[in-house]
Amino acid sequence: MINKVILIGNLGADPELRYTQSGAPVASFRVATTERWKGQDGQMQEQTEWHHIVAWRRLAEICGEYLSKGSRVYIEGKLQTRKWQDQNGNDRYTTEIIAREMKMLSPRASGGGSGELSGGQGFGGGDSFQEPPPMGDDVPF
Numbered sequence: 001m002i003n004k005v006i007l008i009g010n011l012g013a014d015p016e017l018r019y020t021q022s023g024a025p026v027a028s029f030r031v032a033t034t035e036r037w038k039g040q041d042g043q044m045q046e047q048t049e050w051h052h053i054v055a056w057r058r059l060a061e062i063c064g065e066y067l068s069k070g071s072r073v074y075i076e077g078k079l080q081t082r083k084w085q086d087q088n089g090n091d092r093y094t095t096e097i098i099a100r101e102m103k104m105l106s107p108r109a110s111g112g113g114s115g116e117l118s119g120g121q122g123f124g125g126g127d128s129f130q131e132p133p134p135m136g137d138d139v140p141f
Helices: 057-066
Strands: 005-011 016-019 025-038 044-056 072-085 091-104
Touching: 016 057, 025 057, 044 057, 044 072, 057 091
Parallel strands: 044 091
Antiparallel strands: 005 025, 005 072, 016 025, 025 044, 072 091
16 A cells, blocks of 8 residues: 655745654644646636645754745655544544655755755655654544
């Protein structure tokens, strides 16, 4: 089975970096992807989709340090749906992309260049960037 997502888009806001009770860093941010096409009437059409991204551990710290609103990024990861309860006790579901790899595609504001660090390799992959185990059997399917 394969669960793989690849996105190239722009951040809608600065990443939010938090820490779990055990001290593991987690960053969350939204990425917009826009699709453009010519409609039947010949006019250009456009649709923007917003994606919730979650990065863990060192990748989370890197996202928090180097990404900002408007940054163009390459994200590779997997889809995950989790269940939670709102203030009224109603079950809610959130689908997010758990990032395994991130590459900065925008030039850095303070120095120019390609916007990628570590020789253009990006960040992610390898054992040090594995996300935590699934949150349980709360997936609705």
